Amino acid sequence: MKFRFCGDGDCPDWVLGEIISTLSVLSAKNLELLAELVVKRILGQEFEESTIKSLTLDLSTDGKSAVACIHFLLINASRHAVTETVFSEEIQQLGLPKEHAAAMCRVLAANVTAIRQRLQDKAFKINELTSVRYMPPSPDTSDNTVGCAKFELKISQELIDGLPQDTTHVLNIERPNVRALLEELKEVRSTLQKYSWRKDKKDG
Numbered sequence: 001m002k003f004r005f006c007g008d009g010d011c012p013d014w015v016l017g018e019i020i021s022t023l024s025v026l027s028a029k030n031l032e033l034l035a036e037l038v039v040k041r042i043l044g045q046e047f048e049e050s051t052i053k054s055l056t057l058d059l060s061t062d063g064k065s066a067v068a069c070i071h072f073l074l075i076n077a078s079r080h081a082v083t084e085t086v087f088s089e090e091i092q093q094l095g096l097p098k099e100h101a102a103a104m105c106r107v108l109a110a111n112v113t114a115i116r117q118r119l120q121d122k123a124f125k126i127n128e129l130t131s132v133r134y135m136p137p138s139p140d141t142s143d144n145t146v147g148c149a150k151f152e153l154k155i156s157q158e159l160i161d162g163l164p165q166d167t168t169h170v171l172n173i174e175r176p177n178v179r180a181l182l183e184e185l186k187e188v189r190s191t192l193q194k195y196s197w198r199k200d201k202k203d204g
Contacts, residue, residue, distance in 0.1 A: 003094075004086050004090065005073070005076050005077045005087055005091075006076055007076070007079075015073070016095070018068070018069035019069065019091065019095050019096050020094075020095040022065060023066060023100065024095060026055070026056070026100075028097070028099040028102070028103045029103070031070075031100050031103050032107060033051075034052065034066065034070060035070050035074065035104055037051060037052055037067075038074065039111045041067075041071070042074065042115055042118060043114055043115070043118050052067060070104075075115065075119070077108055078108070078112050078119065079119055084108065084109055129155060130155065131152075132152070132153055133152040134151055135170070137150070149174075150172050151170070151171045151173065152168060152171075154166070154167070154169075155167045
């Protein structure tokens with residue numbers, strides 16, 4: 001079955017599972033309060049984990065999967081500009097009780113404009129590389145990286161289980177490949193600079 005809030009595509013199995021086993025278990029009131037907290041996170045505001053834990057005490061999980069599911073529902077309904085009526089019908093088809101669907105629609109209606117603006121502002125900032133740091137070898141640590149250069153990469157808003165999170169990764173690159181990668185990156189930068197919108201705007 002295709003769903004308009006999924007861009008006329010299939011609903012992911014994990015979302016369907018969460019709707020049935022998690023969101024439906026919450027009271028409609030707690031679901032609405034939880035959805036309002038998720039909206040705060042979407043809009044870049046403080047994520048109130050303690051409050052989320054109190055709202056999801058009745059769940060067998062720690063609440064993170066419920067947050068990820070609500071995040072997916074609100075983001076996609078906003079991105080694909082579905083009406084409240086369509087959104088309500090579709091999430092009920094997926095197993096969410098009518099009262100719960102109404103709660104989700106109230107949250108969506110109150111915040112859809114702000115969510116869409118946030119999506120527009122962050123359109124190219126999902127999985128954004130924010131920093132790269134070379135990590136010199138340490139005589140005190142044996143990490144089997146002989147012949148490799150180690151780098152620490154920080155990613156902003158990496159999607160983890162459907163939820164954006166700031167993450168840190170360690171990458172090992174063979175030393176002969178580091179110089180080749182650097183030369184390729186320089187070429188990419190040069191090409192991008194030729195088509196920079198900032199340059200075009202300035203010239204215009």
